[in-house]
Amino acid sequence: MGEKKLLGPEIVQAIADKANIIRAKLKAAQDRQKSFMNVRSKDLEFEVGDRVLLKLSPWKGVVRFGKRGKLSPRYIEPYEIIKRIGSVAYRINLPEELSGIHDVFYVSMLRKYISDPSHVLETPEIELRDNLSYNEQPVQILGREEKRLCNKTIPLVKVLWRNHLIEEAT
Structure with missing residues (x-):
């Protein structure tokens, strides 16, 4: 009996106040996330002739480039940029075996490749027999x-x- 009941415009006002509080908290959270992202993000731009690594999108259950799951490569080969199409789109020179993929890619799919001699692996010469086996010593x-x-x-x-x-x- 001692409870206070809200009637009419008082209910509407209480709901509007709660909605404003929720909006303010959502806005604060979005602004906080945006400020974190702006500090860490870099605007990438490439020039024609630059070499870039192509990012692979992970499709569940699809085996690409001989590896599956965690061991599948995230980026493949350095490819040359042929043409800039838009502010964030580039045309890339792809080999024949990748001709089924689009040849236009966006900045988010590319990473700059910096040439480094330590990336090249030297393989020792191995003497193979006619049946393509070799003797371990x-x-x-x-x-x-x-x-x-x-x-x-x-x-x-x-x-x-x-x-x-x-x-x-x-």
């Missing part, structure tokens, strides 16, 4: 260990092979 023993089981002891040896790095020793 041990170079050095890196470590010895004994694995003890219940009834026996197994000697383990870590070997560095001729055409492999130390990290690839078995």
